[in-house]
Amino acid sequence: MDGIINFLKPPGMTSHDAVNLMRRLTGIRRIGHTGTLDPGAAGVLPICIGKATSVSEYVLGMDKSYRAEVSLGQATDTEDAAGQPVLTMPVPALTTHAVDLVLRSFLGKGSQIPPMYSAVRVDGKRLYELARRGEVVERKPREVLIYNIKLLEIRGNFIFFDLCCSRGTYVRTLCRNIAEKLGSAGHMSFLLRTAVGPFLLRNAVTFEELAQHAETGSITKALLPLDTALQNLQALTVDDSQAKRLRNGLAVTPGLKTSDGQRFRVYDSSQALLAIAAADKERIKPLKVFN
Template sequence: MNDKPETPSGVLLIDKAQDFTSHDVVAVARGALGIRKIGHCGTLDPMATGLLILVIGKATKLSDLLMSEEKEYEGTMVLGKTTNSQDAQGEVEEEKDVPDFSAEQIDDAFNEYVGDFEQIPPMVSAIKIKGVPLYKMARKGKVVERKPRAVKVYDYQIKRTELPEVDFVVQCSKGFYVRTYVHDIGQDLGCGAHLSALRRTRSGKFDLSRAVTTEQLKHGKREDLLASMLTLEEVLEIRGV
């Protein structure tokens, strides 16, 4: 007779802090909950903050389903500077003067990237070529050909324009690189750009309203963390299944 208690299963929503990798958060969760079977849905760069979905126990079977849903991000674009990672953590490659763009010109540039189009993933990314992540090649100074990927922007909104900075919100498909989005818009504007801040605010039907902070995950009590977890039934209900 096996009296071993069943491993809790469900989804834990995390508001990831800056400078943590997605794998770091999973490692912290495994230690905090005493559960090995934990995965995450949709990598967030260390620079990025916001919603990271952890799947626990039997919920790991939902990973592909939850990762396939659309995402929403808040970001800040800085015009006039391109970097080798397309964000603020990379090395500056080129600097140019920023023209006195009007709000309409900025909006027109963003409007070119609505609907279906293709992106070429950045070299500094977790995509693997022949089993080797691109970012490891990039660290060695290598640049290899990357295949374009089909992506989609459902909608966007420009929240603030104080040149050289532009704050925006974008709703997009899975596999979308906000860094590349910003880089490409900067190229179209002729002065270049990079991403200086990024926050994921939604993934599918899940948002930050029930998210646990990274600090709470690190220092909170196990029973409190388990109480914050969405059960499989709640997950299906939220998704309208």
């Protein structure tokens, strides 16, 4: 069984819990998720099964979309509703125009300092492990890219917005920064991941649906093909002789213009996914072979 499950993670479940759940439902050990989604958050969490674990890095690199809520007036140590209050401030009068200006000020390239309660490693240790011991260490800023941010609603001290961003963006930190720019304190009180690249919320599968598939022996119906994770790579079809060379780890000359390092998803003559290959001058060399 090889493929990707577009799992609709419920709030309260860790990403590791989701992997263990898939192992129980499928009986397969070779399973991995494609980037942590906070336990309190819900939404799209692609799970790679079998050979699909070899393409998880491509899902990790995909852009993400979210619906989020900022709660103004109180900051927490985790930057979300699960944390302990660390700062309380009054909330200024909010207007749609002022909030919209603040949200749009985050568009484009920016930098974030990862929160202490995160899975980032510093000197080989997860930040959240240090934070639980009461330690605070210096963290290097990381570049993030906000493609789109849209105000949905202001309701009392709560701001709802949609967001499309690059990998590695901490929405919790963004919520805290939004509150600070509005002259208050705040934390993220709700997060729903609505998309990871081509993996969309409207197509995500719930635990109940997966359990039903497992009971009827039809869980493969929930599997998406491996190349769903490779949509950002240019497609290339090779003939049978080239396919044989690629399967044996040898380079081929596809007869098209390439740039060094460019990656391709390669299909054989029957349109079965064959490999991921990288261009080297006029040739392409296999990086990963699937069949």
